[in-house]
Amino acid sequence: MSTERELHLGLMFWATGTHAAGWRHPDAVADAAYDIGLIQEVSRTAERAKFDFVFLGDRLATDPALQHSNPAQISRLEPYSTAAAIAAATSHIGVVVTANPTYSDPYSIARLLASLDRVSEGRAAWNLVTGADAAAAFNFGRDAHWDTDKRYDWAEETLQVVRDLWDSGAGPDGTGARRIVHRGRYFSVDGPLDVGRPPQGHVVVLNAGTSDRSRELGARGADIVFAGPQPTLLRRKEYYADIKARAARYGREQQVAVMPGLTPIVAATTEEAVALYDRLNALLVLDPDQEVGELVRAGGIGEGHRLNLGSASKVFGVDLRGCDLAAEVPAETLARAGTSEEGARRLAEITRLTRRTVDGPCRITYADLVHITPAPLSHTVVGNPEEVADMIQEWFEEGAADGFNIYPAYVPGAVTAFTELVVPVLQRRGLYRKEYAGRTLREHLRLPVPPRGTAG
Amino acid sequence: MTGGTAAPGILLGYQLPEALLGGPTAELVTAAERAEAAGVHLLLLGDRPAAPPDAAGPPAAILTASVLAVRTRRIGLVVGAAPAYHEPYNLARMVASLDHISAGRAGWLVVTGPDPAADANHRREGADPEVGRQARAAEFVPLLRDLWDTWEDGGFVHEKETGRFIDPARVHVLDHVGPALQVRGPLNLIRPPQGHPVVLAPAAEPLVAAEADVLTVGSPDGARAARAAAGSRPLLGTVTPFVAPSEEAARDLHARAGAPASDQEHAVLVGDPGAVAQRLVDWVERGAVDGFTVRFPSPDAMAAFTGLVLPHLRGAGRFRGAYRAATLRGNLGLARPANRLVERLALAADRGRS
Numbered sequence: 001m002s003t004e005r006e007l008h009l010g011l012m013f014w015a016t017g018t019h020a021a022g023w024r025h026p027d028a029v030a031d032a033a034y035d036i037g038l039i040q041e042v043s044r045t046a047e048r049a050k051f052d053f054v055f056l057g058d059r060l061a062t063d064p065a066l067q068h069s070n071p072a073q074i075s076r077l078e079p080y081s082t083a084a085a086i087a088a089a090t091s092h093i094g095v096v097v098t099a100n101p102t103y104s105d106p107y108s109i110a111r112l113l114a115s116l117d118r119v120s121e122g123r124a125a126w127n128l129v130t131g132a133d134a135a136a137a138f139n140f141g142r143d144a145h146w147d148t149d150k151r152y153d154w155a156e157e158t159l160q161v162v163r164d165l166w167d168s169g170a171g172p173d174g175t176g177a178r179r180i181v182h183r184g185r186y187f188s189v190d191g192p193l194d195v196g197r198p199p200q201g202h203v204v205v206l207n208a209g210t211s212d213r214s215r216e217l218g219a220r221g222a223d224i225v226f227a228g229p230q231p232t233l234l235r236r237k238e239y240y241a242d243i244k245a246r247a248a249r250y251g252r253e254q255q256v257a258v259m260p261g262l263t264p265i266v267a268a269t270t271e272e273a274v275a276l277y278d279r280l281n282a283l284l285v286l287d288p289d290q291e292v293g294e295l296v297r298a299g300g301i302g303e304g305h306r307l308n309l310g311s312a313s314k315v316f317g318v319d320l321r322g323c324d325l326a327a328e329v330p331a332e333t334l335a336r337a338g339t340s341e342e343g344a345r346r347l348a349e350i351t352r353l354t355r356r357t358v359d360g361p362c363r364i365t366y367a368d369l370v371h372i373t374p375a376p377l378s379h380t381v382v383g384n385p386e387e388v389a390d391m392i393q394e395w396f397e398e399g400a401a402d403g404f405n406i407y408p409a410y411v412p413g414a415v416t417a418f419t420e421l422v423v424p425v426l427q428r429r430g431l432y433r434k435e436y437a438g439r440t441l442r443e444h445l446r447l448p449v450p451p452r453g454t455a456g
Numbered sequence: 457m458t459g460g461t462a463a464p465g466i467l468l469g470y471q472l473p474e475a476l477l478g479g480p481t482a483e484l485v486t487a488a489e490r491a492e493a494a495g496v497h498l499l500l501l502g503d504r505p506a507a508p509p510d511a512a513g514p515p516a517a518i519l520t521a522s523v524l525a526v527r528t529r530r531i532g533l534v535v536g537a538a539p540a541y542h543e544p545y546n547l548a549r550m551v552a553s554l555d556h557i558s559a560g561r562a563g564w565l566v567v568t569g570p571d572p573a574a575d576a577n578h579r580r581e582g583a584d585p586e587v588g589r590q591a592r593a594a595e596f597v598p599l600l601r602d603l604w605d606t607w608e609d610g611g612f613v614h615e616k617e618t619g620r621f622i623d624p625a626r627v628h629v630l631d632h633v634g635p636a637l638q639v640r641g642p643l644n645l646i647r648p649p650q651g652h653p654v655v656l657a658p659a660a661e662p663l664v665a666a667e668a669d670v671l672t673v674g675s676p677d678g679a680r681a682a683r684a685a686a687g688s689r690p691l692l693g694t695v696t697p698f699v700a701p702s703e704e705a706a707r708d709l710h711a712r713a714g715a716p717a718s719d720q721e722h723a724v725l726v727g728d729p730g731a732v733a734q735r736l737v738d739w740v741e742r743g744a745v746d747g748f749t750v751r752f753p754s755p756d757a758m759a760a761f762t763g764l765v766l767p768h769l770r771g772a773g774r775f776r777g778a779y780r781a782a783t784l785r786g787n788l789g790l791a792r793p794a795n796r797l798v799e800r801l802a803l804a805a806d807r808g809r810s
Contacts (some may be wrong), residue, residue, distance in 0.1 A: 084522035115515035138640035170512035188579035196512030
């Protein structure tokens with residue numbers, strides 16, 4: 001990156017949309033996960049809006065029980081082959097694949113990513129995850145899930161070997177290949193990489209997380225860090241400052257972009273945007289269990305939870321069971337619901353999203369209490385194009401973000417809405433590019449191609 | 457499985473030359489389009505995770521195959537992959553994804569041979585590809601079929617009106633525990649369009665060949681044991697053609713390539729188009745093989761074979777030159793497999809009741 005800060009935008013592609021009921025929206029394609037033509041079209045939409053990249057998430061297990069709380073986590077195409085198909089249909093936009101080193105080896109990862117970089121002519125990126133998902137271990141011959149330290153030790157050695165392998169591959173003229181003969185704690189790898197050095201030198205690396213180990217890995221080894229969920233702008237700024245401070249210790253302050261997730265619910269007017277948000281929530285399938293239930297953890301990627309009045313009762317400390325979802329909640333009930341810190345935080349969040357308040361004239365409904373998601377992966381904003389752009393500008397200028405991963409609530413309608421309504425506002429304000437400056441992802445990010453042998 | 461007799465004429469697979477696989481995408485796509493226009497059944501993309509010294513090989517086959525999948529419509533796309541260097545869950549996903557992306561045209565050639573250079577790239581704590589290579593390969597193929605079967609057809613409901621996204625009753629845990637591999641499942645994507653992508657394997661590897669849909673052999677001469685092993689399943693011999701409009705020109709091409717000789721690995725064919733076509737027809741007529749994997753020494757050789765030899769085969773009524781089905785299975789005369797895992801689970805449930 002140059003010293004002049006630039007806003008960056010990525011598109012997080014979850015085929016169901018990132019709203020749990022997004023796939024049921026009339027403008028959604030319900031089987032988008034297997035519609036490669038649609039996946040290509042959505043990528044072209046993002047490319048027309050000059051996005052830095054389209055991002056393919058992944059998970060190495062499935063749980064059918066998530067179908068109503070987190071359908072995006074159930075099934076999808078494998079990222080590398082999907083990314084190649086996207087690259088074939090686009091010319092500029094970067095393509096991010098998620099790959100978990102915990103269940104692979106460095107040579108395979110280096111080779112597949114370098115191959116993607118070649119097929120896309122310099123547009124590949126790797127979202128390095130270590131997998132908090134215990135279920136994946138059983139799909140890879142393990143009896144138990146590795147603890148965080150083992151996963152990060154393994155991931156750090158992987159990243160080092162992968163970069164050494166990228167540097168070991170022959171250049172475009174077919175020369176320069178060399179063995180690496182790595183003999184490490186976990187891996188023994190001879191090299192050279194058979195598919196050649198990637199056109200970008202090193203494929204761009206992304207990393208997410210809030211733990212100390214993941215922040216450190218991101219600051220030292222990643223080009224983009226996409227922040228985990230943080231409840232307030234203040235906490236976002238603290239996270240941003242922490243990543244930059246850690247990166248500065250490695251001389252990389254200018255080389256790490258922080259890009260949190262953002263789910264924009266946008267329409268021409270505020271009223272229409274709130275109506276859209278309400279409509280999506282109305283499509284959620286509620287858990288029939290009305291008893292006060294424990295919040296259930298949805299397999300490591302974000303938090304799923306039981307959506308019903310029983311669970312809401314527990315969160316807000318008020319018995320809501322048996323109430324009419326569409327009805328407004330009496331002011332005295334809301335007052336009680338807001339006595340706990342968590343309850344008050346959620347009520348404020350509901351007001352921010354729906355504009356409905358605890359004391360009227362338009363009061364919070366029972367449905368609102370049920371639908372509020374406890375810890376979403378991304379920050380949700382509901383509003384007209386100027387309001388959404390205001391939020392993006394504020395976070396960018398206040399030092400909470402260098403850009404955003406845009407999570408569409410549903411696909412493809414919410415992608416089109418953002419690119420057609422919000423991106424032009426950002427461009428008009430001089431915050432976002434109107435044309436790509438180059439052809440590779442490194443060029444979009446203003447990251448130079450690293451010389452050989454400077455990994456780590 | 458239905459066999460070679462049901463398939464019309466000679467089955468043809470083109471083994472894409474490395475120069476094309478490693479070259480500019482536009483040239484590769486053009487070559488694939490030409491093969492497709494000629495009705496070639498499948499393209500075979502080799503994949504070897506080790507480098508010749510001081511050279512860059514082609515990108516990983518799965519990525520190139522995916523690019524070709526969205527640039528072609530009918531031709532089959534077969535990727536080579538060695539069980540030694542893949543986790544079954546990952547490879548099952550990749551081949552299944554290719555089948556979805558290509559709308560039912562994916563295949564997997566099981567690579568089993570020893571490869572010390574590739575082994576030296578893939579050693580990690582708890583996994584050495586040199587150890588138990590054959591046992592792992594044998595267990596791998598049925599395991600991938602089972603993983604593809606963990607989702608029943610119709611398990612992905614995505615019904616907007618009711619909000620039913622999937623039918624959990626049609627998604628199955630596998631709990632595979634074998635001597636070499638352990639995988640719980642289910643797979644995290646739905647059953648491939650072909651049910652199972654087409655599995656090709658060398659007839660000389662009996663442990664692997666038993667579970668394959670299509671078998672491959674080196675030279676069609678001396679393929680008797682392979683023929684016996686294949687039974688009614690299609691068997692593809694391996695040929696390397698040097699063909700030119702005249703026999704003299706063909707001999708010249710062959711000489712300039714260092715005059716490679718036929719051996720167990722492949723039969724080298726040198727001649728004018730009519731003579732080369734006749735050799736292929738003879739093998740199939742004798743029942744030695746049902747078709748061929750054609751290895752090309754260069755992209756030009758591929759163009760020459762398509763332009764010169766295929767018209768002879770078509771003229772002789774030995775090569776259809778057009779696709780009769782939308783899937784690779786259909787074009788090879790192979791049936792879409794029933795869900796074996798569900799059959800097994802039903803059987804186990806019956807036993808439990810009796």
